[in-house]
Amino acid sequence: MITDQTLIQVEQLEKSFGSLHALQGIDLSIHKGDVLVIIGPSGSGKSTFLRCLNLLEMPTGGKILFEGEDITAPKANINLYRQKMGMVFQQFNLFPHMTILKNMTLAPIRLLKRSKEEAEEKAMALLKRVGLAERATAYPSQLSGGQKQRIAIVRALCMDPDVMLFDEPTSALDPEMVGEVLEVMRELALDGMTMAVVTHEMGFAREVGTRVVFMDEGRILEEAEPQRFFDAPQNQRTKDFLSKVL
Amino acid sequence: MAEWFHACYVGLCQWSDTLRIKFINDFISDDRWRYLWNGLGVTLKVTLGALILGIILGFLVAMIRSAHDTTGKMKIGNAICRIYLTVIRGTPVVVQLLIIYFVVFASVNIDKSIVAIIAFGINSGAYVAEIVRSGIMSIDKGQMEAGRSLGFNYVQTMRFIILPQAVKNVIPALGNEFIVLLKETSISGYIALQDLTKGGDIIRGRTFDAFLPLIAVALIYLVLVMILSKLVTTLERRLRSSDH
Ligand SMILES: Nc1ncnc2c1ncn2[C@@H]1O[C@H](COP(=O)(O)OP(=O)(O)OP(=O)(O)O)[C@@H](O)[C@H]1O
Ligand SMILES: [Mg+2]
Numbered sequence: 001m002i003t004d005q006t007l008i009q010v011e012q013l014e015k016s017f018g019s020l021h022a023l024q025g026i027d028l029s030i031h032k033g034d035v036l037v038i039i040g041p042s043g044s045g046k047s048t049f050l051r052c053l054n055l056l057e058m059p060t061g062g063k064i065l066f067e068g069e070d071i072t073a074p075k076a077n078i079n080l081y082r083q084k085m086g087m088v089f090q091q092f093n094l095f096p097h098m099t100i101l102k103n104m105t106l107a108p109i110r111l112l113k114r115s116k117e118e119a120e121e122k123a124m125a126l127l128k129r130v131g132l133a134e135r136a137t138a139y140p141s142q143l144s145g146g147q148k149q150r151i152a153i154v155r156a157l158c159m160d161p162d163v164m165l166f167d168e169p170t171s172a173l174d175p176e177m178v179g180e181v182l183e184v185m186r187e188l189a190l191d192g193m194t195m196a197v198v199t200h201e202m203g204f205a206r207e208v209g210t211r212v213v214f215m216d217e218g219r220i221l222e223e224a225e226p227q228r229f230f231d232a233p234q235n236q237r238t239k240d241f242l243s244k245v246l
Numbered sequence: 247m248a249e250w251f252h253a254c255y256v257g258l259c260q261w262s263d264t265l266r267i268k269f270i271n272d273f274i275s276d277d278r279w280r281y282l283w284n285g286l287g288v289t290l291k292v293t294l295g296a297l298i299l300g301i302i303l304g305f306l307v308a309m310i311r312s313a314h315d316t317t318g319k320m321k322i323g324n325a326i327c328r329i330y331l332t333v334i335r336g337t338p339v340v341v342q343l344l345i346i347y348f349v350v351f352a353s354v355n356i357d358k359s360i361v362a363i364i365a366f367g368i369n370s371g372a373y374v375a376e377i378v379r380s381g382i383m384s385i386d387k388g389q390m391e392a393g394r395s396l397g398f399n400y401v402q403t404m405r406f407i408i409l410p411q412a413v414k415n416v417i418p419a420l421g422n423e424f425i426v427l428l429k430e431t432s433i434s435g436y437i438a439l440q441d442l443t444k445g446g447d448i449i450r451g452r453t454f455d456a457f458l459p460l461i462a463v464a465l466i467y468l469v470l471v472m473i474l475s476k477l478v479t480t481l482e483r484r485l486r487s488s489d490h
Binding site: 054056079080082083085086087089091093094095096097106107110111155156159 | 386388389391392393394395396397398399402406407410411414
């Protein structure tokens with residue numbers, strides 16, 4: 001059902017890579033303020049699903065409505081929609097030839113036509129929030145993995161997105177750095193940001209998630225609030241998966 | 247012993263005398279040095295013009311080719327680029343120069359140095375294109391995705407994110423291509439354009455002395471190439487020290 005609280009509505013989404021059907025008909029809606037956590041075994045299509053949401057992968061079937069508009073329509077301007085969907089990658093993907101501040105202000109200045117002062121002011125405020133204000137003039141190579149990922153998150157936030165997509169944001173980090181990134185994400189959720197998060201961090205899913213989705217072989221097999229999902233899973237494959245990772 | 251030294255001394259004097267006479271005859275009489283000086287001007291003009299044209303063409307072709315590689319779009323553009331690359335890299339540059347002068351511009355009255363700039367620019371563009379494309383391909387594909395996910399379109403992502411990194415990586419190869427280009431313009435004489443090489447050759451024809459004019463030409467090229475190499479290394483080092 002589409003309500004005015006629905007931010008993203010996915011209908012019968014399919015994605016094939018040649019003969020490989022990575023997504024086989026996904027139906028899902030993301031509401032404002034949701035923290036949707038997507039879990040599932042390797043190769044189940046979690047990344048592909050997330051990347052279809054901002055069309056980094058072009059779906060081969062179905063529809064994606066973002067704020068009521070079909071972004072898969074041929075004449076849709078995907079560049080405008082992407083400005084409203086922040087994305088955080090496993091490998092950070094900071095721009096190595098730019099300082100942290102430049103990483104964060106490039107898009108707001110060029111795309112939102114903000115003044116340099118305005119963009120830098122916002123970037124500095126965000127840097128302060130994640131405790132990295134003194135690294136503003138550093139280059140990405142001078143930062144630790146956890147710091148890089150926190151920068152990647154605030155770089156996306158500089159565009160004032162309506163939703164944030166996270167694809168295993170802590171999987172490339174040393175264990176001692178996972179906490180600092182999850183903490184930033186938790187605060188973001190508390191602020192009411194709508195989020196879709198692919199992760200293997202079950203603690204985060206349980207505490208911060210508002211809904212958990214289990215994917216396997218390109219399908220959603222189970223969807224529930226965290227409490228019920230973890231304490232009373234219905235699907236046998238969900239049970240098997242949870243028994244392995246918990 | 248002393249006689250031997252004396253003979254050597256006399257021989258040396260005679261030799262340096264002939265050399266001095268030849269030098270005067272080759273370069274000073276009738277202001278023949280002007281052939282080299284003006285020729286050098288033509289060589290530099292043609293090289294610089296071809297360099298600019300080659301860079302523009304090369305970046306354009308590299309962008310079209312990589313857009314096709316990553317998105318599958320621009321099929322016709324890519325096909326045209328591939329024909330261009332195959333033909334230019336598969337035929338001698340002298341033949342290309344002759345065709346452009348005697349076939350393409352046969353019925354047009356046009357400055358020969360412009361013809362040379364067009365011919366060498368088109369030729370150089372093909373090599374620049376493949377150098378730049380290899381630079382683009384060396385950049386992690388996560389960079390393009392990060393740029394696109396912020397809302398930049400393909401061209402903006404290329405301009406702000408991919409190309410600055412790619413160019414940095416291929417500066418040595420590009421520098422090398424420019425040195426090759428400078429030396430390649432020495433065939434401009436084939437269309438009777440009086441560049442540096444042709445200038446030396448004209449002097450040879452006038453004075454019937456081959457040694458000094460041709461050595462002088464070679465030295466001038468050598469100095470130019472050494473200056474260019476030095477510039478490239480400096481640029482490279484400066485870029486690397488700002489590398490992060
Ligand atoms: N660009 C691609 N080309 C071909 N096949 C792909 C491509 N991207 C993903 N796939 C395939 O699609 C399937 C789903 O991949 P996806 O990366 O979405 O899985 P995942 O759930 O994110 O796994 P992981 O937990 O390992 O990240 C896999 O079989 C994968 O090999
Ligand atoms: Mg994945």
